[in-house]
Amino acid sequence: MRAIVVLAACLASILASGDVLELTDSNWEDSIKTHEIALVKFYAPWCGHCKRLAPEFDKAAIKLKANDPPVSLIKVDCTTEKETCGKFDVKGFPTLKIFRHGAAAQDYDGPRDADGIVKYMRGQSGPSAKELKTQAEFDKFTGGDESVVIGFFEGESKLKDSFLKVADTERDRFAFGYTTNKDIIKKAGYSDDVVVYNPKKLHNKFDPNEFKYDGNYDTDKIKQFLVHETVGLAGIRTQGNLFQFEKKPLAIVYYNVDYIKDPKGSNYWRNRVLKVAQEYKRKVHFAVSNKEEFSSEIEQNGLGERKDSDKPIVVILTDEGKFPMDNEFSIDNLKAHVEEVISGNLEPHMKSEPVPEEQGDLKVAVGKNFKELILDSDKDVLIEFYAPWCGHCKQLAPKYEELATKLAKEDVIIAKMDATANDVPPLFEVRGFPTIFWLPKNNKKNPMSYNSGREVKDFIKFIAEHSTDGLKGYDKAGKKKKTEL
Template identity: 30%
Template sequence: RKISYSSSVFSLVQARPSLLTGAGFCTENPSNPNPIFLPLWDMAVGFSPLSAAALCYCALNRIKRCNFGSWSAKVAREGFPQFQLKGSEAAKPRSPGEMAGGRRSVLVVVCVVLLATGGVCEVLELTDSSFQSTVNEAELAAVLFHAPWCPHCHSYLSDVFSPAATLLGSEDITMATLDIDAAKEVQTKYVIQQVPSIRLFRKGQMFPYEGPRQQVGVADLVMYLREERDKQGLEENPVITLTNDNFDDITTSELILVEFYTDLCVPCQRLEPIFADAARQLQRETPPIRLGRVQIPDQMKVAERFPLEGYPLLIFFRRGTQYNYTGPKETASGIVEYMRQQAGPSSIPLEQTVDVKRFINRRAISVVGYFHEDTDSVLLREFRESGNLVRTEMELGHTHQRGVAGGMGQDPDTIVIYHPVHLVSPWETGHSVISSPPSNASQLRQLYLEHARPLVGQMTTGNHDNLYSHRPLLVAYYDIDWSSDGFKATQYWHDLVASAARDFITSGVVFAIANEEDFLDDLRGVGLSDWGEDVAVTLYAPGPLKYAMTEELSRESLTSFIQDYLDGELVPHFSSEPVPKPVKGALIRKVVGSNYLSEVGNTKKDVMVMLCRPSLPDCREAAEFYKKLASQFHGVKNLVFTEMNVALNDPPVGTDISSLPSFLFSPRGSHDIAPVTPRPKDDADLAFFLKYKHYS
């Protein structure tokens, strides 16, 4: 078989070097009928991942005869010929034979001496009946969930998963597949929503798959699975089961993250293996960070003490004090990183003036407290507690040294918020001083957030909810690059916006720049995703209303745009996708901005609508139980389920979309569209609401 060579010479060798003692290329020389053998080990170019997989497949199956022409056939029958290397030049084989044909090509020649004694790893086809016993017995099982109608599943199975299974040979890794169309019980139990999808199992316990997602090569999957196999101490689940009796004792520890869940909650089921994996990683911290779970309704005595607005609800406790978890829930690494931020001191001691200067001279918001020598003052205690409330937004430091405060030009018992140095324009000082700070952590946090924004700050996906939720807000979107390569261009546009913003300091408008790649949905929402200029400018106003600047950015055009808004002369942008064609039998009807009122305010039917933004994890979780609810009520007369993506469609002015997802209901005989209150936690809450509204 002729296989052309390309990149990635060592993908085979890295995957399983012990398989082969000889493998290489055989090249033709027009002036010499004898081929020259070039060992694979000395080549600078090599096989593509698929070619490497094919080569190892031959090795593992102990192929004795390869159809590479008479010479390669002879080698396959009689063994690897003797050869010597002189520098980088390969000598001729002693008994080369003749090459079949006179083609100018590169032939892969496989000369195999098997050092491994194992056989070929079989990809098991699992069913509902065989699944549990198989994963219960496996030290490590990688299960590929697929569907017969999915073309990506077929290509991934044939090009990556099966060759990886072959490379793994008889290693202690079980490779298996399961057809979700045929095995509905397993699909339901493990909440498999997408295909192809891989899950890992150790002695029956499911673990999240965090390996390569794209078809980047067989070797990547093989190496990832070997790393997973070699991990130690993963059999036991370190998540603590919290009950009415032990909850208070355990949550008074240094730091613990608690999940409130129900058994029937689909997002809870998906979070379970991720939560357990995060617990395993965090228990290795010094000191360990613990994770626990509270099952609802079994532990209702505990649950009644907390505002359980949705499941799963994550709350963490620091020495008994409760804090809302605002980090990611989709990966174990995201939970781990967030909880690591919550560990350690909330404020860093700064002993010298040089320590303070080093602390504030960074690309982060820094808060420094200058205090008297009393190390146990109420203000200092509340300052430290305020640091716990803003760990993900800014960093705090403090000093008791009077000389340090004087060296920084500050009085004792003063708190100063320092803006990131690269965002300070020529028209501002770069810091805000709180000269009489309140002795209350929550009030301090509020003051930090009010003063944390420079004249023109940078809005990110991590700070837009807290620092840039204010309206009106003007944002300039462009390619932000603070590295040495892009610093000048990035700073140029920032300072241009700042030059206009300084004229509107008392207007109430907040100004920011943002990386356009991080907010493509927002740009689509105002019709600027294909804007041809370097910078796209949008103004968000209460209502919610949106205004798109349609002129090329300059100081004059920006100043005119802002003034026109303040004078009420701008026309708001209304976003709407094209009206979709009706889909017969659809569980949920998609509505858009232009037909929202006619579809949702339908006086002939009861209509439920979910307003969502698919990029938000909470919206993706709600979409799952909303679909489950629609399926439960499918066929009920005069009841319609609808949904609208508010990233691409604007609801009517006055509709509150500050907290998503949002559920609204319009009863028959009325054009009123009112929010569902209290906010439903899951499909059971929505079902209870609908049964009361629809059947009453």
């Protein structure tokens, strides 16, 4: 009887807190083991990162509650539930962990937006590809509000083997299902095929509702198909699927995209983007994104002054830079802006510090002089991207200055750039500080990440080994050459 009372109290506590379940020290042990798979957020109410994650966590919980099998999203307040948080060695907030049947299985290292959380956790639950044995199961799997990947196989085949291998490696990114039921296969009209089904909310007259893979059983080709050929002419770009929108030129149209609260308004603007996109197939890529979700990106792309506009705002990203559209959104204006960009008639938007009036041995690159100083120079270049507040950058600074002084007479540029005050060119991927790249003078389009030591001798050894024409004062091993008498 006591066990029933305890269980009832646990359930009452859980149900009272909505789609995200809130557990405490008193009910943790009894409750966590009832969940086949759960994502637990250990947080503190005062934590800024926790506050930003909270609405995304809430939205993800709604979708994952209906998953098959259900995925529970749970939160634990570490300012009050210190026993539970201490048990899992929580030292920072938020800390996210995946639990299976009550046991901590792994740390969560996936996206922090709702769509990304949903995709990642769906990939962690059940088999990597769900077998759809009945028409009802098939209809339920393909009738949700997310795109799904379906394999149709009447028997054993090489394509099926490859499909299951892809599902194992890509389960964090896509939802996979397959069927061998002949009636389902006949009704669908596919056989030994891989097909991506888009949800009804995204159906339009410009794209097919289903994307069929036409390649062989090569797993890499199947992955490329899923990543690059299934979003349509103007896909819904979120923080969770950025990997599907890496091809350039990419025209991003920001507005209040929300297919839950405002599907009609979302489609109204997207259809206008699609009308332009159909004229530039494989020449320019298009996407629509939610303005609130990408507010910081909007600022970075030179559209900060227009982010409160009632109409969509646009930027086109190319290998040369960012091209925000100044004119008010319309089909004609969007098309005209695309034409201007691909014709090379516009200068890219550039966040930049003033160009230094004088340069020392250590060159200072900024947004406005980067092309001339770094990319167009006839010398090899070592470039450091740093942040003024970065402790590691501060430790490196005197050594980097010394390096520049020692190599001042060599055919190499030693340069630095404040990546917080200047736009980093698209050619470089900078995710932390300091990040250092090597650019040979004859191949500036393929920068090499510098991952060696950070003492002056380490830099010299690397540069001596990789310099295009060799160094005058050092041999290939980085040893100082003897001066002839």
